[in-house]
Amino acid sequence: MTDTTPRFAFPLLQAGQAQKEMFHNEAIAGLDLVAQPGVVAAGVDTPPSAPESGQSWIVGTAPTGDWTGQAHKLAGWSLGGWRFIAPVEGMAVWVIADALIARFRDGGWMLGIETAASLNIAGDQVVSERRPAIADPTGGAVIDVESRAALGSVLAALRAHGLIES
Structure with a gap:
């Protein structure tokens, strides 16, 4: 029997265990950190000097101090100090500073x-996998010059956005 959960290592209660409330509270604090997570910022290496209870960050690659x-x-x-949760593959977190999703992969x-x-x-x-290259228009009469230029511009934009190959 394990003493922690398999994904986030939250403590589990055991039969006859003393001070179960400590383990239960620790598990709830960890759950509070990972359930619908939103962080102040991502890739931060230095702990903030005056964090507020409930705020969280994604620690960077070269952490210092308490991190x-x-x-x-x-x-x-938290009121008890820093709590750390190791991410699992596919975990998604809303990064407030960037207004973007960060995904652990x-x-x-x-x-x-x-x-x-x-x-x-x-x-x-509206968008799927990249399609094969489309050749630029050629040939035609003089009147087709404007049409070729317009089609060429559309194709250039599609290539620039990566929607079709060059």
């Missing part, structure tokens, strides 16, 4: 990068 040894973890300030935090097979709005697919 030493806690790289990539969620750091939450392959051992690090990716800010504002989302991976999807397609983008659907109101049930209609």
Whole structure:
């Protein structure tokens, strides 16, 4: 039998355990940090000097001070001091300073990068995987010069946005 949960290592109560309220309160404090998490900022290496209870941060890659040894973890300030939670693969956190989602993937935090097979709005697919290259228009009569220029501009924009290959 384990004494902690498998994902976030929250303490579990055991039969006949003394001071169960301490373990229960510690688990609730950890849950408060990871349930619908929102952090002040991501990639921060130096702990703030005057954090407010309930605020949290994503610790950077070279933490100092009270955060030493806690790289990539969620750091939450409580009345009992700093609490740290190790992220799990796929964990998503709202970063208030950037107004973006940070997702823990392959051992690090990716800010504002989302991976999807397609983008659907109101049930209609508007973007999907990149399509093959489309050749620039050529040929035609003199009147086609303006049409070719317009189509060329559209194709250049699609390439610049990465929607079709160059």
